[in-house]
Amino acid sequence: MKVATRLSLSATEAAASLITPPDSVPVSYMLAPLRCSSVRQRRFLNKVFVRNSPGSMEAVRDPPMSADNAVDLSGMRVPYHNSKNPFLESDLKALEPIEQFRQWFAETCNTPGIKEPNAVALATSTPDGKPSCRMVLLKGFSKQGFRFFTNYESRKGSELAANPRACMMFYWDHKDRSVRIEGAVEKLTEEESTEYFQQRPLGSQVAATISRQSTVVPDRNFLADQAEALYAGSENRGQPLPRPSFWGGFNLVPETVEFWQGQTNRLHDRIRFRRPAPGEKLDEKLTHVGEDGWFYERLSP
Numbered sequence: 327m328k329v330a331t332r333l334s335l336s337a338t339e340a341a342a343s344l345i346t347p348p349d350s351v352p353v354s355y356m357l358a359p360l361r362c363s364s365v366r367q368r369r370f371l372n373k374v375f376v377r378n379s380p381g382s383m384e385a386v387r388d389p390p391m392s393a394d395n396a397v398d399l400s401g402m403r404v405p406y407h408n409s410k411n412p413f414l415e416s417d418l419k420a421l422e423p424i425e426q427f428r429q430w431f432a433e434t435c436n437t438p439g440i441k442e443p444n445a446v447a448l449a450t451s452t453p454d455g456k457p458s459c460r461m462v463l464l465k466g467f468s469k470q471g472f473r474f475f476t477n478y479e480s481r482k483g484s485e486l487a488a489n490p491r492a493c494m495m496f497y498w499d500h501k502d503r504s505v506r507i508e509g510a511v512e513k514l515t516e517e518e519s520t521e522y523f524q525q526r527p528l529g530s531q532v533a534a535t536i537s538r539q540s541t542v543v544p545d546r547n548f549l550a551d552q553a554e555a556l557y558a559g560s561e562n563r564g565q566p567l568p569r570p571s572f573w574g575g576f577n578l579v580p581e582t583v584e585f586w587q588g589q590t591n592r593l594h595d596r597i598r599f600r601r602p603a604p605g606e607k608l609d610e611k612l613t614h615v616g617e618d619g620w621f622y623e624r625l626s627p
Contacts, residue, residue, distance in 0.1 A: 406594075415614070421616035431444075447459055450489070452485055458482065477537065490512065505584065508582045601619065602621055608621070
């Protein structure tokens with residue numbers, strides 16, 4: 327790993343280093359497991375609470391159901407930011423999305439109650455438009471893109487092979503913020519995938535090796551027995567496992583990056599960075615020139 331070009335985080339405390347990068351800002355950020363503190367109390371309102379007296383609410387264990395077994399959640403609503411705390415263009419930390427993301431990500435890492443700030447929903451699609459979505463962990467980002475690792479033969483791996491485009495969505499409820507990233511996806515090199523695989527704990531290497539992700543298995547014991555045998559053998563050798571050929575990394579190259587911050591009145595703030603279309607004529611009243619070839623503009627909520 328080239329120390330000069332990557333920032334490696336090995337513990338929770340290291341997340342703080344994302345806030346103030348060194349004088350020579352690294353071109354990418356490699357994310358080792360991050361852990362933040364306590365779990366925030368869930369906020370349920372209206373339909374899942376019963377008011378015993380004015381100003382007090384008692385939680386109901388199960389949301390009420392109608393006669394046709396429908397659950398009405400229309401009254402569930404929580405406050406976000408108020409109109410005195412909007413997210414304005416003047417609040418941008420950078421006029422390009424990677425540094426803006428780094429700033430928001432650093433704030434999130436240092437926000438109590440967010441367990442995995444690098445957890446992200448990844449949406450893919452078949453060539454004929456049938457979508458699927460799942461949670462993955464972001465393992466690095468740079469101006470070149472956003473990295474994650476998986477089984478190439480899994481559903482997402484197969485869909486990316488056939489239709490190499492994807493969307494990532496981060497949602498940080500303790501900050502009332504989300505970030506959506508869309509773009510083309512490319513495989514990382516064999517060397518990059520192997521480098522990361524060998525950094526993983528042995529148990530994670532074993533799981534990746536024995537799991538044919540997204541395929542049907544008879545029961546959990548089927549997997550547990552294979553894992554136990556491989557794990558024991560690996561301990562005896564005292565060496566990391568070789569990376570399976572069907573497992574590796576992807577890089578999502580951003581074409582649009584949207585930063586969202588919630589408002590209680592639902593006039594949410596949305597600022598989108600995007601690459602210009604070929605030959606596009608800029609409407610200066612709506613779209614602004616950023617840095618590194620990016621445009622940015624405000625979207626209606």
